[in-house]
Amino acid sequence: MSQLLGVAVLGAGHMGADHIRRLDGAVSGARVAAVADPVKERAEKAVAGLDGVFVHTEVAAALDAPGVEAVLIASPGPAHEEALLAAFARGLPVLCEKPMVPDSAGALRVVEAEARLGRRLTQVGFMRRYDAEYIELKSLLDSGSLGRPLMLHCTHRNVSSPPGFTSAMLINSSVSHEIDAARWLLGQELTAVTVLRPRPSAHAPEGLLDPQFVLFETAGGALVDVEILVNSGFGYQVRCEAVCEAGSARIGDAHTMVVTSAGGAYQEVAQDYLVRFADAYDREVRAWVDATRRGQVTGPSAWDGYAASVVAEAGVRAQDNGERVTVELAPRPDLYGQNPISD
Template identity: 80%
Template sequence: MGDVLGVAVLGAGHMGADHLRRLDQVVSGARVAAVADPDADRAKEAVAGLAGVTVHTETEAALDAPGVEAVLIASPGPAHEEALRAALARGLPVLCEKPMVPESAGALRVVEAEARLGRRLAQVGFMRRYDPEYGRLKELLDSGRLGRTLMLHCVHRNVSSPPDFTSAMLIDSSVAHEIDAARWLLAQELTAVTVVRPRPSALAPEGLLDPQFVLFETEAGALVDVEVFVNCGFGYQVRCEAVCEAGSARIGEERSVLVTAGGEARAQVPRDYLVRFAQAYDREVQAWVDATRRGRVTGPSAWDGYAAAAVAEAGVRSLEGGGRVAVELAPRPALYAGPGA
């Protein structure tokens, strides 16, 4: 790699535009070399003011553009498999936003393609692993000071959902983050899922099953529950409490200034994930750039992306059919470490 890593960014929407800004203004050791989006005008607008960036409407044209040494995928999930396999075929290191591939069969094809190469090139954008609070919780649980972890209690709330959001997406888009966080924090695979549906909120669009309560079982007998509520109306909240044999630890309390005046106390609540996890995204992309320039891949793997897709699919089956659904994973290739790596 050169002194400055040339990155092709695929997707210039909400997430892609934020990564373009991050690569240009926040991250050191990298530059945007190319951008691709089916909407050429949106792509041009997203890179306005950035020098030396070529704009494309096709993925492969961006991957083959001059100066491209690595790829950041921020396009919609259904486009990820094709982009990942094209990047792998060219030997390009890639950071892919979650979901790596929405369907587990497609995610497994990416795993198998990378395993045939015999080396890791793909990292999946589970940015919570880079959040300082999650990092401290991981260190605490790994230390064993609180004994074995028995339960994780998780909350995932959004102000509102996009117009095209479906009931299944509460599991495979929103709770996908808790799936990876639980696997990572506990260093255990998730083996079964049960989804319970309370009555929908009046704030939820017609037909959207929101909120939902999701219960995961792990291979070592721990339980993980998630309240997911994507139309809560008041803010973006992500919390996690680990209950262990000798104590508990909780993260995700609001960290803003608490103002007490006029007989009441108030604190601001983040409005979306780009605010709450801004530092995590910055740290994630910087770590990816640093590792890529050293010829390494250190973050969540393609196997982690596949496992998250398989668990989410089991969750959607439980949501749609009711009851407990077992998670079935393919044999893990030797290339990949376990869920806590």
């Protein structure tokens, strides 16, 4: 491996451009070696000012570019399966943004392909596992000092939904973060999901069922509820409260600045996930680069990506039919160990 890990970034949109900036300026030990995006001008804009970066419109060309030793996938979810399998064919370690693959059948094909290799190459981009507050809550729950977790209460609010955002995407795009966070915090698989829909907000685009209330059951008998509101109009908020047998703990309240001025006080509310979780993204990519340079793969696995896809699909069915839907996972390959949730 070279002195600086050469990374091919697939996708130069909002997320991809931010990762390009991160690899160039916030993470040591790596460099952007190639970028692929169907819109070449967008890729060229994202790497403007960087030297020695090969720009392509095709994934294969970027993966085969000189100096590429690892891959960061930040393209739209439907393109992930093809990119992952192409990386596997070349033996390249991958950091893949969530969803690993949007549909569970495709996600399972990725898991099976990686299992056939006999070694992990994939880390899935569930960045909340790298957020300081989530890490602190995880440590507290693992210590057992509050007793057995009984419930998780989660809030996930966005300023507004982007064009083309669908009711299903509230589950498989937004709540997918809570799906993985709940599995990781509790160390339990999610076994069933129910979705309740109040009257849509007046701020929601016509036809969008926003907000929604999602209830998950877990293998260990805990309950997880998620309020998802993607057109709040005021800011980006993510909160989580764990209620346990001997106490409770809440995160997500104190990460922003409080300003006192002119006889009053107000607390700033982040307007974007890249602002709220900027440090978590930095930690995530830094951990991936460091592990890759050591010849290791850590963090959320392809199995975690698959499990999230299965639960999200069950959530969309529950959203459609108004019924409780059970979650059925395929047998877990030995590659992913005895613990169903990767750390």
